[in-house]
Amino acid sequence: MKSVYYYICELNHIIDNDSTLIGGMIMEKILAVNSGSSTLKIRLFEMPSEKSLVSILFDPINANYCNITFKEDNFQNKLHLDTAIDYTEAIELALKLLKKYHVITAFTEIHGVGHRIVAGGEKFTSSTVITDGVLQDIESLAEFAPLHNPANAKGIRATERLLPHARQVAVFDTSFHSSMEKKNYLYALPYDYYRTLKVRKYGAHGTSHRYVAMQAAKLMKKPLNSLKLITLHLGAGASVTAIKNGKSVDTSMGFSPVSGLVMGTRSGDIDPSALFYLMHKGAIKNIDDCLTILNKKSGLLGISEMSNDMRVLEEQAASNPQVKLAIDMFVKKIIDFIGAYWLELGGADALVFTGGIGEKDAAMRARIAAKLEPLNIFPAAEGQRTAKHELDFTGKGSAAKLLMIPTNEELMIARDVFSLNSAHNHDNDRELSL
Numbered sequence: 001m002k003s004v005y006y007y008i009c010e011l012n013h014i015i016d017n018d019s020t021l022i023g024g025m026i027m028e029k030i031l032a033v034n035s036g037s038s039t040l041k042i043r044l045f046e047m048p049s050e051k052s053l054v055s056i057l058f059d060p061i062n063a064n065y066c067n068i069t070f071k072e073d074n075f076q077n078k079l080h081l082d083t084a085i086d087y088t089e090a091i092e093l094a095l096k097l098l099k100k101y102h103v104i105t106a107f108t109e110i111h112g113v114g115h116r117i118v119a120g121g122e123k124f125t126s127s128t129v130i131t132d133g134v135l136q137d138i139e140s141l142a143e144f145a146p147l148h149n150p151a152n153a154k155g156i157r158a159t160e161r162l163l164p165h166a167r168q169v170a171v172f173d174t175s176f177h178s179s180m181e182k183k184n185y186l187y188a189l190p191y192d193y194y195r196t197l198k199v200r201k202y203g204a205h206g207t208s209h210r211y212v213a214m215q216a217a218k219l220m221k222k223p224l225n226s227l228k229l230i231t232l233h234l235g236a237g238a239s240v241t242a243i244k245n246g247k248s249v250d251t252s253m254g255f256s257p258v259s260g261l262v263m264g265t266r267s268g269d270i271d272p273s274a275l276f277y278l279m280h281k282g283a284i285k286n287i288d289d290c291l292t293i294l295n296k297k298s299g300l301l302g303i304s305e306m307s308n309d310m311r312v313l314e315e316q317a318a319s320n321p322q323v324k325l326a327i328d329m330f331v332k333k334i335i336d337f338i339g340a341y342w343l344e345l346g347g348a349d350a351l352v353f354t355g356g357i358g359e360k361d362a363a364m365r366a367r368i369a370a371k372l373e374p375l376n377i378f379p380a381a382e383g384q385r386t387a388k389h390e391l392d393f394t395g396k397g398s399a400a401k402l403l404m405i406p407t408n409e410e411l412m413i414a415r416d417v418f419s420l421n422s423a424h425n426h427d428n429d430r431e432l433s434l
Contacts, residue, residue: 028111029053029104030417031166032410033091035115035155037147038063040090043410044103044110047418050411054103058090061151066090070097077101087151088158095162112167112421113159114413116207117152119145120172122198127175127416129424130156130168138170144202144256167424169417176206179247187255203251205233209241211412212354212405217246219390219403220350228345230338233407234364235355236264236308240334242341242348250344252337258294261337262330264308267298269333300326310357310364331364335371342375350401351377359406365393369402377402 027046034041040058045051054072068079085093098104115130121141128134135156142149152170160168177185185201186194193199209231216231217224224246231241238261241251252260262268275294278284284293301308303326306316310330316323342348351372357364369379378395379402391404 028418028421029109030414030421031110031113031159031163032413032417033113033115033155033159034410035087035151036061037151040087040094040155041410042091042094043414044098045411045414047414050414052411054098054101055410056094056097058085058094061090062086068093068097070101072101072103075101087154088161091155091158092162107163108165110163110166112169112417113163114169114171114417115152115156115159116409116413117170117172118148118174118204119202120170120174120178121202122178124170124172125175125178127169127171127413127420129420130160130170134170167417167421169413169420171207171413171416173204173206174202176210177201177203177241177248177251180250184250199255201251201254202256203239203241203248204253204257205237205239205241205251206248207409207412208233208354208407209239209243209248209251211409212352212407213243213246215390215405216350216352216401216403219392219405220401222349227350228348229350229352230341230345230348231352231354232334232338232358232368233355234261234334234353234358234361237266238263238334238355238357240337240341242345244345250341261333262303262326263299264310265296265299265301267294267302270294300330303329310361314361314363327364327367331367331371334368338368338372339375348400350403353402353404354407359404365402365404369393375399 027049030045030047032043032045038060040061042056044053046053054070056071057069059067059069062084064084066081066085068081070077070079095107104110114127117138119141121144123137123141135153138149138156139153156168156170159166180201180203187199187201189199212231213229214224216229217227220227226245227243229243231243233239233241237257239251239253240261242249254260258266258268260268275284275290279286279290284290299308300310300313304313304323306320306323307313313323313327317327338351353359353365366379369377376397376399378398380393380395389406392401393404394402
């Protein structure tokens with residue numbers, strides 16, 4: 001059996017120890033790192049042109065094997081490791097692959113690294129340069145995202161060691177929703193639970209909602225700070241956000257990503273008393289069992305009793321009533337939130353679909369759009385098709401635009417890193433001129 005170190009050593013000959021900094025160049029190479037609970041996704045961008053140079057996926061991480069997919073333009077290569085690989089090993093191998101395929105010639109070409117962090121709590125309301133103190137805070141916030149923040153921190157430590165010259169930046173999923181008012185993020189529990197334990201709505205998918213909102217403004221040729229938008233990130237995880245003047249007003253996910261919409265395996269909103277009843281009856285054994293059911297055995301999977309994959313369910317919907325019920329519940333919950341946010345915003349300029357389902361499932365977009373007639377929102381029939389790029393499927397006389405915009409969280413991360421790098425360089429230039 002070949003270990004991961006075999007593959008790393010096999011590529012060592014390509015390292016150029018005489019590599020030099022790319023000083024004075026306008027373009028910067030920025031690495032976006034998404035260290036998930038079971039996968040590692042990496043994309044390299046050239047900024048500010050926003051050109052995607054390569055993407056690398058490690059799936060799974062910390063298992064007894066790993067599949068690696070390397071994509072560059074029209075080129076794709078796959079590598080299978082028959083042993084476990086951790087975050088440090090994976091990032092080291094990714095950097096070797098970047099050199100092997102001549103994407104970079106020296107590690108010093110990478111000027112910054114952006115890390116997707118799921119939970120920033122109330123402490124982080126914007127993307128932040130990572131210091132030792134920031135990293136400690138990220139780890140201390142793990143209780144709000146126990147599957148993700150520890151993995152995120154491991155990715156940070158690995159890249160800090162391998163790319164010590166590059167600025168490390170944390171981009172928080174929750175930070176976009178920090179603009180919500182208390183009336184929208186507090187639960188009607190004893191206030192002291194918020195005061196002492198910070199129990200409140202934090203939301204998620206903020207990087208995705210922020211990106212598609214910016215793209216919608218560009219597509220509509222209007223300033224983002226003049227628009228009211230309802231963005232729908234629909235995938236295995238799903239959420240709806242009300243956005244006014246570029247800021248999150250309200251969002252469907254709450255204290256954790258389990259609440260809100262019906263999702264692939266997550267329940268969405270549920271009366272807690274139903275869970276206590278199931279525990280009393282012995283159907284649920286304990287709190288850990290309860291969390292497993294809510295996160296991994298509910299949603300589309302729990303109702304359909306077949307699959308959490310919408311593609312599979314779409315194929316069976318016409319012939320399987322249980323599957324149709326799961327899809328109907330998925331749509332119904334989305335409509336509930338659209339209606340609530342339409343009233344909260346006082347109308348909207350556009351509804352934006354994104355995420356795996358929102359982007360690729362034209363039938364689902366059609367189902368949802370068909371329910372919007374009471375709001376005088378009408379789809380264009382010819383627009384109900386799968387599209388790889390941005391799509392305006394607004395019908396004649398519609399009170400709001402209907403848009404499909406592919407999300408790009410990694411690009412949003414790269415933008416934040418480049419922005420912070422530029423600000424730092426500007427500050428240095430000012431100091432030198434004084």
